[in-house]
Amino acid sequence: MKEISKHYNPQEVEPKWREFWEKEGIYRFNPKAKGEIFSVDTPPPYVSADHLHAGHVMSYAQAEFVVRFKRMRGFNVYYPMGFDDNGLPTERFVEKKYKINRSKISRSEFIKLCLEETKKGSENYRKLWTLLGISVDWTKTYSTINKHCRRISQWSFIDLYKKEKIYRAKKPILWCTACRTAIAQADLEAEEKESNLVYIKVKVETGDEIVFATTRPELLPACMGISVHPNDKRYKKLIGKKITLPLTKKKITLTADVATDMKYGSGVVYYCSYGGGECIEWLSRHPEAKAIELVLPNGRFSKNGGSYEGMKVLEARKKIVEDLQKAGAIEKIEPIKHSVYVHERCGTDVEYIESEQWFIKLLESKKEFLKRGQELKWFPKTMKRIYDEWVENLKWDWCISRQRYFGVPFPVWHCAKCSEVILPDEKDLPVDPLEEQPRIKACPKCGAKVFLPEKDVFDTWQTSSLTPIISQKLMGDAATQKKLYPSSLRPQAFEIIRTWLFYTIVKSHYHHNHLPFANAMISGHGLDEQGRKISKRLGNYIPPEKIIEEYGADAMRYWATGATLGQSLRFNILEVKKGRRTTTKLWNVARFMAMHEKKPKLIANSDHLERADFWILEEMDKTIAEVTKNFENYTYAKAKDKIDDFFWSKLADYYVEFIKYRLFGEDKKSKDAAIRTLTTVFFNVIKMYAPIMPFVTEEIFQTFFKGAEKSKSIHLSGWPEEISASGGKAADISDFKEAIKAIDEIRKFKTEKGISLGIDIKSLKLKTKVNLKKYGDFLKKAGRVKKIT
């Protein structure tokens, strides 16, 4: 054995084991290995995040603790890693970073930049994950824009199209004028904004004047109708009468609509195409009204805007209010705060425009999705509510087409003559219709020979909702694939339940009619030390690399273990420091153990064990049982507390002190029993710590326990089992806690007298009631008192 260093130094130790794990392929998946498969549907992070912080560490470490536990429990773990790179976040990141205007750069040039950036991003992640010792199999990786994923994503589209779960339609959709693309309901975010409620007066042909209130006066040129409640006494007599709108002088008919709230504002609503979802619904109830296209995809007014043509929405709002005021058509303006929908990626107010898009049907299957949610095992259970509420409140089918560049292309051509949808053969996937032509030479419907490529790309979730299948198909053979999907575990954060989790369930349900994963483990957020969200803008974080450099990856992970599922966790440097101290303490106990015995000797039989040995073994068994249970339930924070308590407060503070007199004494049998007990207990302690602190435990395993178990790494060794040595023929130690109380009393006595605990005192009269016949000798020697009465 090489010389054992006095201090544990993570900066030296950690790189060594990183290299070892990589070289030896410790975490590599072997389909032929024994054990039940435990497959993880690892979240593929958006690689556009160039600033990784404690929150990222926390959310990825959670799956890692469980995975390492499962691996030691004998499961054959499949833990791949993916990166989500396509889609809006990346495009926006690239646009911002290079300050480019997407319309002034070619599609291929733009994609090239995106690919370069995402490569950097994924390397960032990989570097940090490797530093942290995240035990993924780096030979099993994917990126959502690579060929493998494009193929599966396009296959998914074709399969659902054939199953009639996908359709194309021209209808009012949600639109982001900044990103210039259609978006889905899941991409919306409600934001509280200040606005003005403008009360506008209109003339009725009877000579009456009525007033309606709106936050969107600029849509006046697209006004299609005005409604009141049929039972509203104020307006009943005016229903059916013509109204002349100010400015446009357009005439419309006042209609009755039960959806109108008599109590809100003036009880009069005006509808425009399209002020919001309610306008679309109103249109469906009033077939006589015709939609007017006002806001164009670029966010500017169309020629239907008359003199406002070409203005942006907010400009037009200002101008129209001014003009209305001049025309004397405004009764009053009330500043209000109300929530408006914005595009969550860019914060731009969402517009509703009419456009032709692709949709995956959701609304017709709500009940089935709710049922799937019920089948899924949620950790914590309460997270299911977020899912249920989302599904229940769905208002739109899933719009999957995006008018963007950096995404998986639709595998679709349109017949130039009859618009028939032409799909490629599945064996040709992935295809890029912009660069390829379909195999068929003529349209099967009309015989025309010209095909136009579909230019849209998929919503990024169209692809990432397939991660369990993408992961599964990274393995070549069908027999293995079958075991990998559905996945055993989906770990993820709560804020993407309505997107990633929901969409994945949708896909799996439609494609294979089962759940995509059996268990969902939902994490909360990592917050800063004051409880604020960690963000680049606030700069309220220390880069994890810095923390790791100073305290070690184990210490960083130690903090992350403190998270309770579904709850936010504040970053706490003190916890990191405690983690660092724990590594030091572990190292010191290891050195102490090795001082007395070079080779690890575990308990072989219980013949010479003494009461203190039985006591610590019993405590160990209790700890193993509790820690195991907690890891099983994903409550690793509690598991950590239990291990800490046992290790610091029972093993280090008491047991080690209890056996010093035996280790330095003459009684060989007693010494042997003590060292075997210590070795056994400590071995199990480092095994229990292994999922949390893989580096220090590996170092101790390789330095001190080589030979105790033949596995190549502690992370492939077996999880501790209760040895129940204190049961059966073992001595009765139910009164051992009295002895501990007596020890406490001795310690207190010395402390209060200012005497070092290591100094022998002549005599002490104990107040604690304890069986001196049984424990007198032990108390004298362990407590260093010559005479006890």
Added chain:
RNA sequence: GGGCGCGUAGCUCAGUUGGUUAGAGCAUCUGUCUUACAAACAGAGGGUCAGAGGUUCGAGUCCUCUCGCGCCCACCA
């Protein structure tokens, strides 16, 4: 507007099905270099369990209301 969660020591949090005197870590104070560890150890002080009411022999724990914080959802123009 509806729903969920939280509020326990100066700080960060544990407190399982209601049951002796409410716990831990950090911080504070006192002592100790004890043949693993001063990055440690031994000890001490510190709490109207957000507030009010109720159920009960007994409430941090169950019920009702109030206040404060966080989050999710909701087309109110």
